[in-house]
Amino acid sequence: MSLFDQDEGLRARCSSSTPPASGGGSAQFLEVRHRGHAIVEGHIRCGKTTGFGRFLSRHFGINAVWLELSLAAIDLLAWTRILPLDGELAVAEPKKLRFRLLHVAARLTRGGRRLRLRISATWPWRNELATAFHRLAD
Structure with missing residues (x-):
């Protein structure tokens, strides 16, 4: 039995990081392809930390839900990065967003036809959260 037997369902893939000397591929093409693949790998890593890589049960229905x-959750995090956040938090990993924004002790209050966000004055990222909240409110 070899590694390349079709019966086993295994596949081998080979890629070159050095362009062929005959001009069949350029270094720029390989660089763009490599960077595109790195972006996809980053999204997969983000998904795994959000719960995509862990299933709760042996039952298909529970795992499907x-x-x-x-x-x-992955979609909500992606939209949160795009719409209300900027700077360092717009490119932050889910773990950083979770501890800086999602686990904040804050209250939403309503009064005088306005929605207000009450954040503790000692919270280190209160300005970023308030800016994000105002962007969504507008």
Whole structure:
């Protein structure tokens, strides 16, 4: 039995990081392809830390619901990075966002037809959270 037997379902893939001397590929093309792949790997890493890589049960139905919820969380994090956040938090990993923004002790209050965000004065990222909140409110 060899590594390349089709019956086993295994596949081998070979890629070159050095362009061929005959001009069949350019260094720029390989660089763009490599960077595109790195972006995809970053999104996969983000998904795994959000729950995409862990299934709760041996039952398909439970895992299907967990997968849908994980995908919804990944989408919400992606939209949060794009719409209300800027600077360092716009490119932050889910773990950093979780500890800086999602676990904050804050209250939403309503009064005088306005929605207010009450954040503790000692919270280190209160300005970033308030800016994000105002962007969403506008």
